Amino acid sequence: MRETRYERLQETVFHERLENGLRVYIMPKHGYRQTYASFTTRYGSIDSEFTEPEGQTRRRVPDGIAHFLEHKMFEEEHGDVFMDFAKTGAQANAFTTFDSTTYLFSCTTALEDNLDILLNFVQHPYFTDENVEKEKGIIGQEIKMYEDNPNWRVYFQLLQAFYGAYPAAVDIAGTTHSIAAITKEDLYHCYRTFYHPSNMILVVVGDVDPESVVQVVRSNQESKSYEPQAAIQRFYPPLPEYPGKNLAESRLAIAQPRVLFGFKERRVDSDPERRQRREAAMELWLDALLGHSSDLYQALIDDGLTDQGFSTEYELTRLYGHSVFGGNSKQPRELIDRVRGALREFARTGVSETDFERSKRKAIGRFLSLLDSPQGIANVFTAQKLRDMDILAALDALTQLDLDDLNAVLREHIDDTQFAASIVWPEESKAGADID
Amino acid sequence: MADGTTDWVHEDLGSVQVHVLPTKKYKMISVLAQLERPLQREWATVTALLPQVLLRGTEQHDTQAKLMRAFDDLYGARVGARVNKHGDLQTVEFTMQAPHEALIEGAGHLFADAIRLFAQTIMTPKLENGAFREAYVEGEKTLLQQRIENLVNDKVSYASERCVQEMCQGEPFGLSRLGYVEDIAKITASSLYDAYQRLLQESLLHIYVVGPVDPADVVPVLRQELGADATARDGRGPSAAASADAPDRADAALRPPGEQRIIVERLDVNQGKLNMGLRTGSSYAADDYSALIVYNGILGGFPHSKLFANVREKASLAYYASSRLEGLKGLLFIQSGIQISDYERAYGIIGEQLEALADGEITDDELAFTQKGLVNQYLQSDDQPFNGAVMQMYKRFTGRGRSVQQMIDEVRGVTKEDVVAMAQTVKVDTVYFLRDRGM
Numbered sequence: 001m002r003e004t005r006y007e008r009l010q011e012t013v014f015h016e017r018l019e020n021g022l023r024v025y026i027m028p029k030h031g032y033r034q035t036y037a038s039f040t041t042r043y044g045s046i047d048s049e050f051t052e053p054e055g056q057t058r059r060r061v062p063d064g065i066a067h068f069l070e071h072k073m074f075e076e077e078h079g080d081v082f083m084d085f086a087k088t089g090a091q092a093n094a095f096t097t098f099d100s101t102t103y104l105f106s107c108t109t110a111l112e113d114n115l116d117i118l119l120n121f122v123q124h125p126y127f128t129d130e131n132v133e134k135e136k137g138i139i140g141q142e143i144k145m146y147e148d149n150p151n152w153r154v155y156f157q158l159l160q161a162f163y164g165a166y167p168a169a170v171d172i173a174g175t176t177h178s179i180a181a182i183t184k185e186d187l188y189h190c191y192r193t194f195y196h197p198s199n200m201i202l203v204v205v206g207d208v209d210p211e212s213v214v215q216v217v218r219s220n221q222e223s224k225s226y227e228p229q230a231a232i233q234r235f236y237p238p239l240p241e242y243p244g245k246n247l248a249e250s251r252l253a254i255a256q257p258r259v260l261f262g263f264k265e266r267r268v269d270s271d272p273e274r275r276q277r278r279e280a281a282m283e284l285w286l287d288a289l290l291g292h293s294s295d296l297y298q299a300l301i302d303d304g305l306t307d308q309g310f311s312t313e314y315e316l317t318r319l320y321g322h323s324v325f326g327g328n329s330k331q332p333r334e335l336i337d338r339v340r341g342a343l344r345e346f347a348r349t350g351v352s353e354t355d356f357e358r359s360k361r362k363a364i365g366r367f368l369s370l371l372d373s374p375q376g377i378a379n380v381f382t383a384q385k386l387r388d389m390d391i392l393a394a395l396d397a398l399t400q401l402d403l404d405d406l407n408a409v410l411r412e413h414i415d416d417t418q419f420a421a422s423i424v425w426p427e428e429s430k431a432g433a434d435i436d
Numbered sequence: 437m438a439d440g441t442t443d444w445v446h447e448d449l450g451s452v453q454v455h456v457l458p459t460k461k462y463k464m465i466s467v468l469a470q471l472e473r474p475l476q477r478e479w480a481t482v483t484a485l486l487p488q489v490l491l492r493g494t495e496q497h498d499t500q501a502k503l504m505r506a507f508d509d510l511y512g513a514r515v516g517a518r519v520n521k522h523g524d525l526q527t528v529e530f531t532m533q534a535p536h537e538a539l540i541e542g543a544g545h546l547f548a549d550a551i552r553l554f555a556q557t558i559m560t561p562k563l564e565n566g567a568f569r570e571a572y573v574e575g576e577k578t579l580l581q582q583r584i585e586n587l588v589n590d591k592v593s594y595a596s597e598r599c600v601q602e603m604c605q606g607e608p609f610g611l612s613r614l615g616y617v618e619d620i621a622k623i624t625a626s627s628l629y630d631a632y633q634r635l636l637q638e639s640l641l642h643i644y645v646v647g648p649v650d651p652a653d654v655v656p657v658l659r660q661e662l663g664a665d666a667t668a669r670d671g672r673g674p675s676a677a678a679s680a681d682a683p684d685r686a687d688a689a690l691r692p693p694g695e696q697r698i699i700v701e702r703l704d705v706n707q708g709k710l711n712m713g714l715r716t717g718s719s720y721a722a723d724d725y726s727a728l729i730v731y732n733g734i735l736g737g738f739p740h741s742k743l744f745a746n747v748r749e750k751a752s753l754a755y756y757a758s759s760r761l762e763g764l765k766g767l768l769f770i771q772s773g774i775q776i777s778d779y780e781r782a783y784g785i786i787g788e789q790l791e792a793l794a795d796g797e798i799t800d801d802e803l804a805f806t807q808k809g810l811v812n813q814y815l816q817s818d819d820q821p822f823n824g825a826v827m828q829m830y831k832r833f834t835g836r837g838r839s840v841q842q843m844i845d846e847v848r849g850v851t852k853e854d855v856v857a858m859a860q861t862v863k864v865d866t867v868y869f870l871r872d873r874g875m
Contacts, residue, residue, distance in 0.1 A: 010463075010539065031441065031461035034816045080749065082739035083801075089808030091816075092739070108815035137752030144707035145755055145773045148591045253704040255585040293504035301500075307579050308488075328586060358505060362512030368535040369514070372462045374819070427704050434702040434873070 001214050006392045011371065013392065014210035020226040021198025024217050025381065026210040029374055035206025036106045036374040037115060039122050042201075042386045043194035044099040045174075046167035046319070051233040052193045058235070059189055062181045064139075064174015066194075067096040069187050071139060073103065073122060075131050081121045090114045096172055099317055100386055101194075106375065111208065112216045119202075119220045125191045127184035140176050150258045150424050157248045158324065158422035162264045164244030166237055168320050196229040197221065203382050205374040239320055241266060243420040251425045259332035261339070261421035263413055265321035272388035273397075275316055280397045281409040282314040282323065284363055288355040289346050290325060291362075296342050305335045318387055323413065332423045340419070347414040350407035363398050444824065445651040452641045452662045456651040457824055463539060465547055465647030466821035469530040469558055470829065471639040472522075475608040480526060481615025482623055482631040485573075485580050487517030487528050489628060492572035493562035497553075500572075506553055511535050511543060513550040515557065521613035523764030523833060528635065530558055531822075536648045547649060548657050555661035558641070567626035577620050584614050588703070592756075595709035595870045596771055602699045603713035603866035609765055644825035698867045702874070708776040709870040710783065711769065714790075717861025719766030721834040726846035727854040731862070732761045732768055733806035734798060734855065735789060740805045742789040747772055753782050764833060768862065776871045783867070794859040798852050810847045814840050 001016045014026040045066050051058045073094070074081045085092040090107035103122050107114045146152045156171055163169035173179075204213050243264060269275050290297060290312045300306045310327035329335040351359075370376050370391075377391075384391040441459040473479060497503040507513045513534035520527045532554045537546035562569050588594050597612070604610030641662070645654050718728040736743035736759030747757035757772040774782045792798075817823045818840055831837035838846070 008539065029461075031459070033818045080739075080745075083805070086738065086740040086801075086805035086809060089805075089810075089812035091809070091812060106812075106816060108812050134752050138748060138755055141707065141753070141773055141775065142755035144775070145592070147706045150589050254589040255587075256582060256589075258589070291508075293501055293508050295501060298499070298501045301579075302575065304578060307582055328582065330582075358508050361510075362508045364540065365510075365512030365535045366514070368463050368511075368539060369533055372464050372821075 001210065003210075004392075008395065009368075009371065009392060011392065014214070016214055018197065018218060018221050020221055020224075021196070021228070022217075022221060023201045023385075024214055025201065025203045025385070026208065026213050027203070027205045027377065027381070028208055028210060029206055032207045032374060033108050034106045034374060035108075035111050035204060035208055036104065036378050037111075037118060037202070037204045038102050038104040038378050038382060039118050040100050040102040040201045040203070040382045040386070041194050042099065042199050043101055043190070044097050045170055045172040046098050046236065047194065047234055048167060048170075049235040050193055051235075052189060053196075053230040053232055054192065058233075061186050061190060062174065063170045063178040064172070065179075065182055065186060065190055066101055067173050068135065068139060068179055068182050069190055070094050070096045070101050070103075071135050072127055072132065072187060073125065076121060076124065076126050081117070084117045084121070085114065088113055088117075090117075092118075097383070098168060098172065100383065102379070102382065104375075104378075111206075111213070115204075115213070115216050116220055119217065122195070123224060125188065125195075127187045129184055132182065132184045132187065136179055136182075139173060139179055143171075143173050143176055143179075146171070146173065148252070150252050150254045153250065153252060154258045154260050154326075154422050154424045155324070157250060157424070158260045158262070158420060161245040161248040161420035161422055162240075162243045162322055163320070164240055166240055166320070193232055197226055198229055199232060201382055201385055203378045205378045236319060239267065242417055246420050248420070248422045249425065251427050254424065254426050256328050256330055257332045257426065258327070258424045259329050259335060259421065260324050260326035261336050261419070262323040262325055263415060263418040264420070265316070265413075266415070266418060268316065268319060268321050270318075275387070276389045276394060276397050277401065277405070278409060279314065279316050280363070280394065280401050281406045282316075282413065284356070284359045284398075284401065285351050285406055285410045286312040286314060286323065286325075287362060288351045288359040289343070290339070291359070293358075294355075296339070300335065300338065303338075305329055305331055305338060336421050343414045347411045351403065351410065353403060356403045356406065360398065360401065364395065367395055367398065447651070447655045449659055449662060451636075452643065452658065454655055454658055455642065455644045455825070455828065456649065456654055457644075457646045458649055458651065459646065460648050462647045462821060463536050464533045464821075465536060465645065465649050467532040467534075467551065467554060467646075468644045468822050468825050469554070470527055470642050470644075470825075471635055472525045472527045473635060473639055475521060475524050475526040475611050475613075477611055477616075477619075479631065480611050480613070481580075481619035482628055483526050483528060483635065484519040484613065484615040485576055485620075485623060485628060486632055486635070487519055487530065488576045488579065489568055489572055490530075490557060490561050491515070491517050492569070492576065494556045495560045495562060496556055498562045503557065507532075507550070510546055510550045510553065511540060513546075513553070515554065517557075519613055521609075521611075522829065523762075524608040525833060526613060530554065538648070548653060551645075551654060551657050552661055555658060559662060561632075563629075564625070567624075567629040568632075570625040573623070573625045573628055577623060580614065581617050581620050584612070584617050587614070591703075591705055591707070591709060591870065592771070592773065595711050595868065596769065598699075598701065598870070599711040599713050599769060599771075599866060599868040602697070602868055603767075609762075609767070642829075644822065644828075646821040646824065696864050696867060698869070700869045700871060702871055705870060705872055707773050708779060708872070709771070709868075710774055710779060710786070711771045711868045711870075712786065712864055713866040713868070714768040714770070715863050715865050716766045716768055716858070718858065719834075720763040720830060721836045722766070724854065724858065725763070726843070727850050727858040728766065728768075729761065729763075729810060729847060730803070730806055730850045731793065731855050731858045732759055733810055734802050735759045735768075735793060736770060738806065738809050740802070740809075742792065742802075743770065743772070743786065746789060747782060747785050751781065751785055753778050753785070757782075757786075764830065776874070779869060779871070787864075790859075790862065790864070793855070794862070796852065796856045798855060803850075803852055803855070807847055807850065811844050814843050814847075
């Protein structure tokens with residue numbers, strides 16, 4: 001087992017790649033009662049076309065299948081996996097993102113048993129025609145819940161404007177229509193392709209002895225026979241050069257319009273270190289120019305264009321990237337115009353030295369706060385690893401950032417040809433609820 | 437302890453009570469400051485407005501941008517302010533997290549500066565003609581109105597909130613923690629300032645500090661920033677204030693027991709939300725509270741619970757189906773998201789689970805899994821910096837102190853008979869269904 005020490009952070013990560021290819025990372029956190037463990041495959045909603053390593057068949061599978069698979073992994077011949085965790089008192093869960101699926105637990109006792117339960121259920125698929133059909137009702141309700149959620153709606157509507165038919169715009173859970181087509185055979189194809197240990201990462205954070213944790217994992221994995229797997233071929237359509245639409249709109253039963261807008265990246269750098277630096281630069285200028293201590297934010301509040309929920313984010317994956325700004329607004333079009341106008345101006349003038357230094361300090365403090373949450377650090381660590389980046393090195397990227405580089409990133413990003421906006425309006429003429 | 441945790445250090449500064457828990461476990465130092473008053477309609481809205489206006493600026497940093505920049509300069513010390521509801525109390529809560537200065541080269545006396553700024557935010561607001569600055573108050577009035585109106589947007593929490601309101605109409609707990617749109621207009625800069633003064637007069641200010649910090653570094657700064665005012669206030673104490681104004685328990689029982697009320701509300705929604713409010717015979721202050729916790733756990737607190745197993749897994753009717761406890765009040769709430777046409781079925785299955793519990797249909801596994809799950813939750817709560825603060829608050833509010841270890845011991849001691857006895861006291865009070873407009 002190797003160890004990487006992060007002196008400034010006073011943290012150490014122990015890591016090992018097992019013979020079957022599984023990567024194991026252990027981060028001891030002294031004094032914590034809970035141990036958080038997550039087991040993640042690099043497989044998410046965007047991976048809907050691929051070649052199965054065995055047999056080399058190219059397949060296109062229904063939208064939403066990675067998430068469907070996540071649900072179905074919890075069922076075994078002997079019943080519901082939640083019951084196995086319940087025996088030890090551990091809390092278990094799972095989630096699917098665009099590019100990953102994570103299974104996790106947090107426990108305060110019986111760590112070894114829980115690790116075995118986690119590894120065993122994720123490495124043992126059990127799908128039947130009946131249990132696949134049954135799940136369609138549950139996931140159908142999950143989809144309906146999100147359909148009613150304005151944050152979700154406005155976000156996916158923006159992704160659809162940015163990316164059109166590109167997989168990043170597809171709802172992670174799919175649609176009631178797309179999941180209706182899923183069969184147990186589809187699930188097995190996906191499982192065999194993406195759940196090989198060489199495509200997976202195990203992360204354990206807590207007050208643990210790294211050597212004994214890796215020993216449990218090693219002996220668990222050695223008891224299973226995995227043949228080496230050829231590289232998975234994934235097929236994605238080319239990243240659209242321009243947004244498919246500049247404005248997407250819809251209506252929901254909400255009180256005030258909700259709006260998001262931003263710029264997509266025209267292309268994405270294949271070098272992870274450069275991506276990490278770009279991420280740091282983007283996050284810093286977004287905070288400096290649009291954060292809650294900025295003059296622009298204050299002016300938007302004073303002029304009644306938005307509220308305290310106004311926020312910004314930047315997402316950069318191996319394949320695509322975009323910025324997102326917005327929140328609630330009674331005048332979404334005016335809000336968009338104001339922010340776009342200001343950003344054009346900022347692209348000319350750049351971020352000031354004072355604002356740059358302040359945002360940098362702030363980013364350092366916020367980064368440190370992440371380390372106090374076992375779950376938070378494990379999730380971000382995993383997401384970054386799958387994108388070939390090390391989150392614990394992000395602090396170095398941040399401190400080394402220089403203002404000229406940041407302003408160059410800012411100028412490049414504010415590109416009107418890459419702009420899109422999404423607005424969810426309140427339903428017309430039906431103000432208020434009816435009470436029977 | 438190995439993580440360098442000692443124990444709470446309490447410092448009595450008169451109307452300001454400081455509680456410090458030094459621990460090396462965290463990289464951040466977390467601060468929670470809290471004021472409280474009885475939840476009453478005439479004060480709810482003005483109290484809700486207060487924290488946001490205080491964040492608008494201090495004497496020293498007189499605009500919000502300046503104040504936020506001052507916090508940002510301190511390595512992004514994260515400040516927040518909100519109004520909250522704990523049982524029949526409305527609380528005003530300020531939080532701050534600042535990184536431990538030893539981790540950052542050249543950070544200087546970061547925490548002393550941060551806590552000074554934090555104390556100023558609460559105690560020395562920007563004033564104008566002996567009241568809050570009018571422009572700030574008017575701006576925040578508009579934002580509060582929008583925040584209240586926007587509660588409808590998230591249908592899951594909206595349905596929960598509406599169920600509470602319908603069930604507890606006429607009781608303090610039925611009041612909205614954010615107040616009411618129709619009460620906003622009449623608030624002025626000076627009436628808000630009066631309410632602020634009154635809150636400081638009537639409530640102690642409790643400040644909790646948790647993290648890698650030496651009490652000897654914190655207390656002098658707070659004494660300096662807050663000490664002068666401390667003696668000027670009568671410090672009557674929150675519990676006294678609360679009990680003086682608290683309504684009779686008898687007032688609360690507006691309907692004869694056993695009579696269910698069904699509320700159906702229509703909006704343009706895709707998914708129906710079936711929520712229920714139940715009254716129970718126990719609460720945090722009672723000896724048998726742990727039986728209620730276990731009851732709730734078996735009913736709907738976990739993925740192994742009856743609601744999840746039957747409404748979701750067996751019948752495939754819902755993505756979520758669970759229950760939660762309002763411990764201070766001893767109220768229990770069930771929530772589920774279902775297809776609108778499945779209302780009768782879901783209602784029936786939920787009712788069967790309640791009956792099963794009352795009939796003693798509880799397996800050994802259900803009881804054991806629930807107890808283990810609860811113990812796990814209590815132990816994990818110790819990894820939240822504010823957990824100890826919340827337990828101290830509950831002790832003040834109820835007169836009943838329980839440590840994490842006591843909670844664990846009590847839960848472990850609950851028997852099936854205790855749960856069944858508790859089940860006899862649980863009664864559905866209100867059924868709330870949010871559905872589409874349909875026909």
